Amino acid sequence: MTDRPTHDAITAVWRRESVRLVAALARMTRDVDLAEDLAQDALVAALEQWPGQGVPANPGAWLMSVAKRRAIDQFRRSDTLRRRTAELAHGLEEAEVPDLAAAVDHIEDDVLRLAFLCCHPALPAESRAALTLRLVGGLTTQEIARAYLVKDATMGQRISRAKRLLADSGAELEMPVGAERQQRLADVMAVVYLIFNEGYSATGGDDWTRPDLCLEAMRLARVLAHLVADEPEVHGLQALLEIQGSRLRARYDESGTPVLLEAQDRSRWDQLLVQRGLAALDRAEELARRGAPVGSYVLQAAIAACHARARRAEDTDWAEIAGLYDVLARAFPSPVVEVNRAVAHGRAFGPEAGLAIIDAVTGVPGWHLVPAVRGDLLELAGRTEEAARSFRDAAALTRNEDERRILLRRAGG
Numbered sequence: 001m002t003d004r005p006t007h008d009a010i011t012a013v014w015r016r017e018s019v020r021l022v023a024a025l026a027r028m029t030r031d032v033d034l035a036e037d038l039a040q041d042a043l044v045a046a047l048e049q050w051p052g053q054g055v056p057a058n059p060g061a062w063l064m065s066v067a068k069r070r071a072i073d074q075f076r077r078s079d080t081l082r083r084r085t086a087e088l089a090h091g092l093e094e095a096e097v098p099d100l101a102a103a104v105d106h107i108e109d110d111v112l113r114l115a116f117l118c119c120h121p122a123l124p125a126e127s128r129a130a131l132t133l134r135l136v137g138g139l140t141t142q143e144i145a146r147a148y149l150v151k152d153a154t155m156g157q158r159i160s161r162a163k164r165l166l167a168d169s170g171a172e173l174e175m176p177v178g179a180e181r182q183q184r185l186a187d188v189m190a191v192v193y194l195i196f197n198e199g200y201s202a203t204g205g206d207d208w209t210r211p212d213l214c215l216e217a218m219r220l221a222r223v224l225a226h227l228v229a230d231e232p233e234v235h236g237l238q239a240l241l242e243i244q245g246s247r248l249r250a251r252y253d254e255s256g257t258p259v260l261l262e263a264q265d266r267s268r269w270d271q272l273l274v275q276r277g278l279a280a281l282d283r284a285e286e287l288a289r290r291g292a293p294v295g296s297y298v299l300q301a302a303i304a305a306c307h308a309r310a311r312r313a314e315d316t317d318w319a320e321i322a323g324l325y326d327v328l329a330r331a332f333p334s335p336v337v338e339v340n341r342a343v344a345h346g347r348a349f350g351p352e353a354g355l356a357i358i359d360a361v362t363g364v365p366g367w368h369l370v371p372a373v374r375g376d377l378l379e380l381a382g383r384t385e386e387a388a389r390s391f392r393d394a395a396a397l398t399r400n401e402d403e404r405r406i407l408l409r410r411a412g413g
Contacts, residue, residue: 006051009059014043015212017060019138023110025067032117032135033163034071042067111136111216112188112223116176118162119187122169127162132191134159136220137213139198146399185228189237189297192220196241200248202400209252214245218273225280235284236298242277243304246270258402262313274308281305296332299324318348335364339373351381368397372407379410388412 018039025035042063056062118132130148133139145155176184199213221238228234250268253259281301288294303324310316325341338361346354354377361370375390391411395404 006055007047009055010043010046010050013046013055013059013063015138017063018043019111019114019136019216020060021063021067022135023114024064025071026114026117026135027110028068029071032114032166034074036135038067038070038074039063041070109223112220112227115188115191115220116181116184117166117171119184119191120166120169120171121183122171123162123165125187127158127165128187129191129194130155130158131162131166132188133194133198136191137195137198137216139195139213143198143202181228185224185231185234189224189233192217192224193237193241193297195220196244200244201403209248211248214241214248217241218245225283230287230292232284232287232292233295233297235280235287236294236301239277239280239284239301240297240304242273242280243301243308246273246277246308258406260406261307264313266311266313269308277301278305278308296328299328299331303328316347318344322348335361335367335370339369342373342377346377346380351377355381366397368394368403368407370394371397375407375410 021039021042022032022035025038026032029035029038045066046059046063050056115132115136118135119128123131126148130144133144134141141156141159142152144159145152148155195213196217199210199215199217202210218238218241221234221241225234225238246269247261247264249270250264250266251259253265259265281298284294284298284301288298303321306317306321306324322341322344325337325344329337329341338357342354342357342361344354345357355374358370358374358377364370371390372394375387375394378384378387378390388411391407395407395411398404398407
């Protein structure tokens with residue numbers, strides 16, 4: 001039986017290391033399914049051995065060593081002994097991840113390689129996102145199913161089919177270059193953004209945020225910005241995630257209660273991340289001035305920058321934010337944009353302006369943010385009883401316990 005402190009330590013290590021572990025094993029074995037199995041074997045070994053031996057000084061290296069030994073044992077039982085064992089022997093000699101700054105067109109980052117592999121054109125778009133969230137984001141099948149509002153079994157089948165398609169296509173875990181890399185870049189950016197969002201506002205569970213996912217998404221965005229330095233959208237994505245990520249510490253108060261944006265103590269925002277984000281936005285805007293096309297990430301980063309530059313919530317330039325959301329809605333229409341546009345218009349031009357937008361949002365039955373934003377705007381308009389009903393409706397729809405508590409508190413109980 002694993003004691004609670006050791007179990008918690010193993011859980012924390014697994015959250016931090018599992019994605020890199022799977023990515024490195026996939027590179028060495030050239031088999032994504034096998035890489036996942038080997039990583040799980042290493043986890044089982046940790047659960048069996050660490051309670052008695054203690055957590056090792058370098059738990060990530062311990063897990064990798066166990067997984068590699070299991071891989072060698074497995075290949076010795078197969079007919080590919082010589083080739084596979086030689087490859088793994090080379091992998092066992094690796095001491096550290098190669099220097100990313102020294103790379104030019106072929107960055108040696110296993111996790112990013114895995115992201116590009118999961119976004120292979122042989123896979124349908126929905127399968128690319130699901131598989132990348134599973135392997136690169138480290139999300140469980142249940143968490144991904146919640147994010148896409150489908151049954152767990154349906155998502156499990158989707159992910160299994162994606163793995164089979166990858167295997168059948170003969171896709172290699174190599175960083176694509178040139179036109180092929182460009183073809184997959186938009187999908188990779190979209191999934192990095194999804195990983196960050198799941199960390200920033202978890203779709204389910206007891207915790208409102210999962211900072212480990214946000215940190216990994218920010219790291220991947222920085223690597224992408226180094227890899228594709230002439231694309232405004234890549235810098236826009238980095239800017240957006242850095243600025244949003246700067247607020248993570250302020251999203252809870254000292255008692256652990258979640259805090260909404262306008263009530264946050266802005267002195268707790270991470271100013272290093274803010275400055276990184278603003279610098280990345282400057283690079284994106286400079287490329288745009290030279291004629292490079294911009295997309296949704298640059299626009300969203302510009303909106304985030306408006307919040308970051310306001311020292312107090314009341315200093316926020318909501319009219320500018322509303323204008324940016326109007327541009328975003330025309331160029332990249334979606335229910336998510338409309339919900340956020342409703343908030344911005346409600347703050348800039350009065351709650352009735354926001355309600356007119358939110359009441360026109362359709363096609364997202366069961367999405368808790370629609371009644372949540374409606375409740376916010378009704379509260380702003382002084383229509384407290386209607387606001388309370390909307391907050392209760394939203395609370396009944398969300399799958400996140402922290403968010404449910406916020407909504408019920410705003411409903412007055």
